Every structure is written in C-alpha cells, then in structure tokens.
Amino acid sequence: MSFSEHDNIGPDSNSAQKKPAARSRLYAILLPVAILVIGALVSTWMLQTKPKAKTRPKPRNATLVEVLPTHYGPQQTTIEAIGLVKPARQVELKPQVSGEIIYISDNFLPGGRFDKGDTLVRIDPTDYELAVRQRASEVAQAKAELALEQGNQLVAQKEFELLGQPVSPEEKDLMLRKPQIESSKANYEAALATLEQAKLDLKRTTITAPFNAVVDSRQANLGTRVTSGSSIATLVGTDNYWIEASVPVSQLDWISIPQQQGEPGSTVQLFDTSSWNKGADRFGEVVGVAAAVEEQGRMARLLVNIPDPLALSKENRSKPIVLLDTSLQVKIEGKTLPRVAAIDRRHLHDNDTIWLMTDDRLELRPVEVAFRDRDHVYISEGLKEGEKIIVSGLPAPVEGMSLRLKGDDADSEKVTQQ
Structure with missing residues (x-):
C-alpha cells in the first residue's frame, strides 16, 4: 500500500505547486511600479493645479x-530793533534875575504839564519896579538936557551968522556946539537903554514855559532865593519825543533817512508788549541818524520822531502814552524789493x-x-x-x-x- 501511494506523486503535482509562487512574485513586481506611477500622476496634477502667488510691488524706500x-x-522789507525813548526838547530852567520866589504854579511839580507861555514861577519884583522908576527919571533928565542943549545950539547958530567971518570947519563945529549936542544925545540914548534893561529885568521876574512842556524835575520852591544861573526846574517838550534805535550799519541803506528838512523818512511802528494792551501800537518817522556809532556795540543810532507821545490830542487819547527812558520794540519800514x-x-x-x-x-x-x-x-x-x-x-x-x-x-x- 505504501508503495502505491508513493508511486502516485508525478509531474502534475509539481506544476500545481509552482503557479501560486509565480503569481506572488508578479504582484511583488507590479505593486511598487503601480505606486510610483500613481504618485507621479498625483504630483503632476498637484503641480498643475497649485495656486499662483500674486506679485506685490516693492515698497518705496523714500x-x-x-x-x-x-x-x-514785491516785498516790503522791515528792520526790527529796540529803541530808547529820549526827549526831543529838554531845557534846564534858570532865572535871568535874582530874588526870592513869591509864587509857584500849583502844577509846578514833576509830571505837571504847561502850555507855551504859562506862568511857572514869579520872583519878587519890588526891586526891579523901583529900578524902572529910577531909570525912567534918568531918561527924563537926559531928555531935558538934550532939549536945553538944542536951544543953546540955536543961539550959537544965530551968533555965528551975525559974526560973518570965515572960520575953519573945526572952529565952526565948536562955535555951533556940535560936540555938546552929540554928548547930550548919547546920554539920552544911554538913559533909554538903561530904562529898557530895567523893564526887561522886571519882565524876567515872571518865568514862563518856553514851549509846551512837562516838568521833569524841580529844584526850587516857594520862598527859595535864586540867583541868575541857578537851576529851578528841568522841562521836557511834549510835542514830540525821540527814540534812539540801534540798527546794524549795513541796514542803513534799506532805510529812508531825510537829508534835508521837510523830506519824509521811513515809517516806524512802535510796540511795548510788556506794558501796553495787546495790539496797541504807536507810529513815528525816521528823522535822522547820529554822526557816531555806539561805543559798545558799534551799531548805528537811528533817530525816530514820535509826535504827541503823551497822547494829549483828541485823536491820540485812546492810544498808549510813551514815557521817557522806556525801551520800545521798533519795526522800521524799509525799501521795497521789486x-x-x-x-x-x-x-x-x-x-x-x-x-x-x-x-x-x-x-x-x-x-x-x-x-x-x-x-x-x-x-x-x-x-x-x-x-x-x-x-x-x-x-x-x-x-x-x-x-x-x-x-x-x-x-x-x-x-x-x-
């Protein structure tokens, strides 16, 4: 029996066993190839269908x-500077005669204002009134002596005519009393002059304001005895002040400076931001330039005239007043650049x-x-x-x-x- 079964194993059974093994090897070869092909197809599709990035402009590095x-x-040039207010007219008031002050004006004090011709002070006139009377009597006496001598000359003229003798010119003048008549006339004229001087001295006992002025300082009072030449007050004119502004010498060419009286100068606007109301200003005009520069800054000293600085007139009463020795901002209108x-x-x-x-x-x-x-x-x-x-x-x-x-x-x- 055992030999029979062994004898049944032949060539057909070997071929049957080889078929599954061959199939497995084929799958092993085709599968990787298929995967590679599929991967390549997928990659190609993805590359063809990928989103495209938009190009953005490069930002400017500016x-x-x-x-x-x-x-x-055209432009109006302006020159700005600082100016110091000074008096245009200032006088130290001194009497021309001596005596005791018997009257002073109630307004005769620092800051008091006077019009031209107002009485400030009177000096005791008694001595000067007596001098006028004395000089008047001397004039009357000299006049009488001249009249007497003129009468004597008429008598001498008649005597000379009766004489009828030729004489030299010198002798004739002596005979007609010409030297005596000339002496009497001279005495009379001298007496008149002395009388006029006495009247003038009497007039000078009343001291008046020489111009529209304000009292800057006072050195005398009621009862003070003054002498000729002693100071009793300092007056400053109120019609106008001067402002001395320091500007570079190089800028003078841009400013209109009058060369003759009556010529217009550059217009000047004045400010004082520390003391005046906001927007307040005054106006002046350039009237000249000082002959020498400043000792320290070597700047030119420009003179600006400001009328009615104390705002006394009706048209200026709403404007700020300008006080002496204050500093103001100065804006000068220069020449126009075309x-x-x-x-x-x-x-x-x-x-x-x-x-x-x-x-x-x-x-x-x-x-x-x-x-x-x-x-x-x-x-x-x-x-x-x-x-x-x-x-x-x-x-x-x-x-x-x-x-x-x-x-x-x-x-x-x-x-x-x-």
Missing part, C-alpha cells in the same frame, strides 16, 4: 517731506542753500539772499517760480536721496491692496 511752492513778488521770494528763515540752511524736491529727489541748491529780517529771508536769485521748497526736517540730507509727499502714501497703499 523719506516723507512737506513742501511749499516758490512764489516771486521781485523776490520770501522764505521762512528756518528753511535757509548752511551756506545759503535751500532744500528742493526735484523729480522726487533732494536737491541742495545755493541761492542769492537779497535781504534778511528776523523771521524771513528774501531770495532774489537761484529759485524758479513754483519750485518745491522742503519745509520739513531731514535728519541726514544727502544730495539725490529719494523723497515722497504725503499723497504718495495713499497711492502706494492702493497698489499694494490690488
């Missing part, structure tokens, strides 16, 4: 600035250069400055009408650096959003 356009036109560009002083840089925005680039351009005042410079050459002057600060200005304006930011944002 400095933001502010600009103002250049404008040419065609210049007025620019804030802050926008003029080193070596008289201006920052310009030209084709979105920085340009450092030198300019010609015609005039400078406290707040502005006036450019005559170097700029063109409408050119953009940079009025904002630049931390490190470099020629040709990129610039942009505020409006350019909005344009850049719109492009970026798209």
Whole structure:
C-alpha cells in the first residue's frame, strides 16, 4: 500500500505547486511600479493645479517731506530793533534875575504839564519896579538936557551968522556946539537903554514855559532865593519825543533817512508788549541818524520822531502814552524789493542753500539772499517760480536721496491692496 501511494506523486503535482509562487512574485513586481506611477500622476496634477502667488510691488524706500511752492513778488522789507525813548526838547530852567520866589504854579511839580507861555514861577519884583522908576527919571533928565542943549545950539547958530567971518570947519563945529549936542544925545540914548534893561529885568521876574512842556524835575520852591544861573526846574517838550534805535550799519541803506528838512523818512511802528494792551501800537518817522556809532556795540543810532507821545490830542487819547527812558520794540519800514521770494528763515540752511524736491529727489541748491529780517529771508536769485521748497526736517540730507509727499502714501497703499 505504501508503495502505491508513493508511486502516485508525478509531474502534475509539481506544476500545481509552482503557479501560486509565480503569481506572488508578479504582484511583488507590479505593486511598487503601480505606486510610483500613481504618485507621479498625483504630483503632476498637484503641480498643475497649485495656486499662483500674486506679485506685490516693492515698497518705496523714500523719506516723507512737506513742501511749499516758490512764489516771486514785491516785498516790503522791515528792520526790527529796540529803541530808547529820549526827549526831543529838554531845557534846564534858570532865572535871568535874582530874588526870592513869591509864587509857584500849583502844577509846578514833576509830571505837571504847561502850555507855551504859562506862568511857572514869579520872583519878587519890588526891586526891579523901583529900578524902572529910577531909570525912567534918568531918561527924563537926559531928555531935558538934550532939549536945553538944542536951544543953546540955536543961539550959537544965530551968533555965528551975525559974526560973518570965515572960520575953519573945526572952529565952526565948536562955535555951533556940535560936540555938546552929540554928548547930550548919547546920554539920552544911554538913559533909554538903561530904562529898557530895567523893564526887561522886571519882565524876567515872571518865568514862563518856553514851549509846551512837562516838568521833569524841580529844584526850587516857594520862598527859595535864586540867583541868575541857578537851576529851578528841568522841562521836557511834549510835542514830540525821540527814540534812539540801534540798527546794524549795513541796514542803513534799506532805510529812508531825510537829508534835508521837510523830506519824509521811513515809517516806524512802535510796540511795548510788556506794558501796553495787546495790539496797541504807536507810529513815528525816521528823522535822522547820529554822526557816531555806539561805543559798545558799534551799531548805528537811528533817530525816530514820535509826535504827541503823551497822547494829549483828541485823536491820540485812546492810544498808549510813551514815557521817557522806556525801551520800545521798533519795526522800521524799509525799501521795497521789486521781485523776490520770501522764505521762512528756518528753511535757509548752511551756506545759503535751500532744500528742493526735484523729480522726487533732494536737491541742495545755493541761492542769492537779497535781504534778511528776523523771521524771513528774501531770495532774489537761484529759485524758479513754483519750485518745491522742503519745509520739513531731514535728519541726514544727502544730495539725490529719494523723497515722497504725503499723497504718495495713499497711492502706494492702493497698489499694494490690488
């Protein structure tokens, strides 16, 4: 039996066993290939269907600035300075006769005002009245002596005619008493002059204001005995004051200074921000310039006339008064520049250069400055009408650096959003 079963195993049974093994090997080869093919297809699809990134514009690396356009036109120049108020007319009042003061005006005190011709002080006139009477009697006596001598001359004339003898001219003058008549006339004239002097001295016992004035100081009082030449008061004229303003010598050419009496000078505006009400001002006129400069600052001393400084007239009563020895801000109207560009002083840089925005680039351009005042410079050459002057600060200005304006930011944002 055992031999029978062993004998049944032949070639068919071996082939049956080899088929499953071959199939397994085929699967092992095809599966990786299939995976690779599928992966390649998926990768190709993903590359073809991937989203595309939009290109964004590169932001501009430019400095933001502010600009103002250049404008040419006529400009009124102004020169600013500080001025000291001084009297235009000041006199130390001194009597011309001696005596005791018997009357002073109630207003004769510091700050008191007088019109021209008002009585300030009277000196005791008694002695001078007596002198007038005495001189008058001397005049009467001299007049009588002259009349007597004239009568004697008539008698001598008749005697000379009766004599009828030729004489020399010298003898004739003696015979006609001409020396005596001339002496009497001289005595009479001297007596008249003495009388006039006595009357003048009497008149001088009354001291009056020589012009419209205010009392600056007083050195005498009622009962004071004064002598000729002793000071009794100091008066300052009230019709006008002077203001002495210090200005650089180089700026005198811009100011109209009268060379002859009657010529107009530059108009001057005056301020006192520390004492006057806000917006209050007074006006004056340049009348001259002192012959010498200041000893300390070597500045020119300009004289400005201000009328009615104490605001006494009706038209000036609402204006502030100007007091002596006060300092005022002075703004002088200079000559007009026919065609210049007025620019804030802050926008003029080193070596008289201006920052310009030209084709979105920085340009450092030198300019010609015609005039400078406290707040502005006036450019005559170097700029063109409408050119953009940079009025904002630049931390490190470099020629040709990129610039942009505020409006350019909005344009850049719109492009970026798209």
